[in-house]
Amino acid sequence: MLKNDLVSVIMPTFNRCHTLKRAFDSILKQSYRPIEIVIIDDASQDDTKNFVLMYKKKYCSTECD
Numbered sequence: 001m002l003k004n005d006l007v008s009v010i011m012p013t014f015n016r017c018h019t020l021k022r023a024f025d026s027i028l029k030q031s032y033r034p035i036e037i038v039i040i041d042d043a044s045q046d047d048t049k050n051f052v053l054m055y056k057k058k059y060c061s062t063e064c065d
Contacts, residue, residue, distance in 0.1 A: 007035045014042040
């Protein structure tokens, strides 16, 4: 891997809001940068969407989508 190559973490989820904090924290503790996290939510009925939006607001730079 070349220095500064983007690493993408793809995280599928379905009604797993209760486990997302641990997963996000683990990813964010990695020392390698740049890193992106791609969440694939299969129409969760729990608070997954709000949780992901909260983390996005807290940790994401201005170029996030």
